[in-house]
Amino acid sequence: MAPWKTLPEHLDPQARRLVDRLRRLKDATGLSFTALATRTSYSRSSWERYLNGRKLPPSDAVAELAALAGADPDRMLALHTLAAQTWTAPPPRATAPAKAAGPAEAGTVAAGRADVPAEPVPGKRAPAGSASASVTASGNVAGPEVAPEAEAAGPGEPGAPGVPEEPAGQGRGDTVVIGGSAAPAKSAPRRPARRGLLVAGTALVVVAGALAVVFGLVLPGTGAAEADEEQHRRVAAEEFTFEPGRTHPCDIHRFEGRLYAGHSDTTEALLQQISTTWDVVEAQCLLEHRGYRIGSVDGAYGAATERAVKRLQDKEGLVVDGIMGPHTWEVLRR
Template sequence: MSRWKALSTELDPRVRQLLTQLRRLKDHSGLNMRQLAAKTGYSEKSWERYLGGRSLPPREAVEALARIGGVDPVRLLALHEVAADTWGGGRQHLDTSAPEGPAPDLVPELVPAPTVGPAARPDPETEPEPEPETEPESVTAARRSLRVALVAGAVALVLALSSAALLVMRLDDGDGEPAAAPLAVSTAAVPSPAPAYTCRVERTDGLWYAGISRTRDIELAYGAVGPEVAEAQCLLRRAGISPGGIDGMFGPLTQRAVKAFQTRAGLAVDGSIGPHTWKALRG
């Protein structure tokens, strides 16, 4: 097992939690840095930065290491999304570099967020008209606070379950003798992984649909989960703005894509999806 240098105390606790779990997966795999680089397509120096806390690894690197370690990548990706949302300021930066070579052992491939082309850039001389308020600001703030609390609770559950799973992993004790058999852990309370959604975009009666949901007025905001979110992610990608993965989770990447689309469409830029944004997405 590798002897790791202690992580900086300046790192956010959620970032430290992610890096601690990635270090354990790397140790459990039995690979050295060179072998890990060959398996994932990211260089040795990149992995030294990631696991040393100097750069936040990209989603693709986290998923690659999770698959090498034989664990479900969904929970680590949820933790990565929260860590990416808190990562920033000072000397910290998010590493968005692509791998130096192909990752031969990995089958699934996540679509990286492409750079928005010139057509998606807002006209600096055109200011979008603010959407008229339909409810008091106090009510809106209360709803957003509730959504944030629900997301925080879900993340805390994922962290607890991930820690329990890692504690029972088999680890090599260094002298060739296998470690004790892992304790039996009940999976009855483990939440199912996020469903995989497939975009089947087609135009019907002059409107765009992705084959997941036909809603045109449901309200979606940060923290929302479900097929309606996946439908919006597919339509954002059709419009040339990547929301990250099509996972049905309204996280920071999806919120960033919604704001970029609203700016381009001349809508009120609030990062949430309502009837006006649905109309623009389907039109």
């Protein structure tokens, strides 16, 4: 198998790590670029660009190659996410100034492009005029013709034609005073209605108080300690699957003197690059809560998470190795 080309100098360490890992996976499959194209959804030229560091491969391509080589797709997708955050395009090549095209050449180029109007229109306003003409020819309503309909669709102002003014309080029965001609006799029914509402409200308050007393007697065991236990046990139960771009919420709380974020109860898990677990989400939440910024709580133990752990270890007088272990968990959960 031919040796690999040297990677471009503009690639950062995360991008180099991803491409190097992809090269190893391709070597493990024993497939050529042509065979790789037939076994995946991407062409030979695309794989050559991806594996020579000229273009960032899509996440689907990374997952397909990992599946062919029998590798863990989640770990590869985590590497892809870290590389995508710092991936830079190659610097532009110096090119000679383009020769000004003559009238005949300009007409030929315009005729070969799909986004240039078929009929030449003088001036720089040709694209706008051409777009307007094509819209009219296709039968769609142009912008200026829609404006009156938009105005008519808005809510009418009180007193406008076709919008009747509705007296305030209409539909409330005998409590409405129409015009100003209401006789004193018509205002009399209001007092019994108000007294009825007051009586009903008082009865509801009494019933609610009685229910509170009954529940307090029947359920004496539901105390604050059990409520705290239930709140703390809201730990993610499903198996962790890394999804690029997804972030997780942090439920920061204390339980029995320790700090938790609602994703893991561990105090001994060993985490380092490139771990992808709920334990990583827990550590990232607690680091963010303590002011050590890691950028995104995504469950991937990348370079930013490692730097935050090193800063915490340095501040607490621990061994600065960037690895989450029992001693680092101990100070993180204080």
